Amino acid sequence: DVKVTQSSRYLVKRTGEKVFLECVQDMDHENMFWYRQDPGLGLRLIYFSYDVKMKEKGDIPEGYSVSREKKERFSLILESASTNQTSMYLCASSLLVGGLAKNIQYFGAGTRLSVL
Amino acid sequence: DAKTTQPNSMESNEEEPVHLPCNHSTISGTDYIHWYRQLPSQGPEYVIHGLTSNVNNRMASLAIAEDRKSSTLILHRATLRDAAVYYCIHNSGGSNYKLTFGKGTLLTVNP
DSSP states (O other): OOOEEESOSEEEEOTTOOEEEEEEESSOOSEEEEEEEETTTEEEEEEEEEETTEEEEOSOOTTOEEEEEETTEEEEEESSOOGGGOEEEEEEEEOOOTTSOOOOEEEOOOEEEEEO | OOOOBOOSEEEEETTSOEEEEEEOTTOOTTOOEEEEEEOTTSOOEEEEEESSSOEEOSSOEEEEOTTSSEEEEEESSOOGGGOEEEEEEEBOTTOSSOBOOOOOEEEEEEO
């Protein structure tokens, strides 16, 4: 079975802190994604990566950056955490299948981040 | 962005079939239809996907309308563990990676 592991289930940080959220997948997937999920807003894509060292902005990249130095690991960085970044953060990975991606995404359990 | 329309909530009884509808009138010819579900306190979980033909797997069946503007996820015998938010998704036109999640349908299963 595909496994996507997020390093923490719960995190509490203070405003202004630098925060790292880590995600590791064990299925050699090319694509990895970071979403945030807020009540009433659903899942929104922050960033994704389609290869090592490659990244593209999603719908809400402001206030975030990402790093992908190895294929299996994708990190989300909050350079200076703010209270409006309190949210559930979800990592996902997917395999690009042929030229037309069926794009089945496999998700981690999520990290609930509180910024005080 | 790709847009789907689903009921906000549905209710079912345990061991009865459940039909979860979805409208996706803007779907393009090469977009797959995906269904995911999210159990409480978990990340979304892939359920099933299809392009044109009806599909079955161990979790569910997917019935796709002939014009592809709607689909129905069928849980043949609902269990309490099927209580979740169910999302119907299709790829954004021209995108082969992005899934746009809507608000989904909250399924309640009564014992």
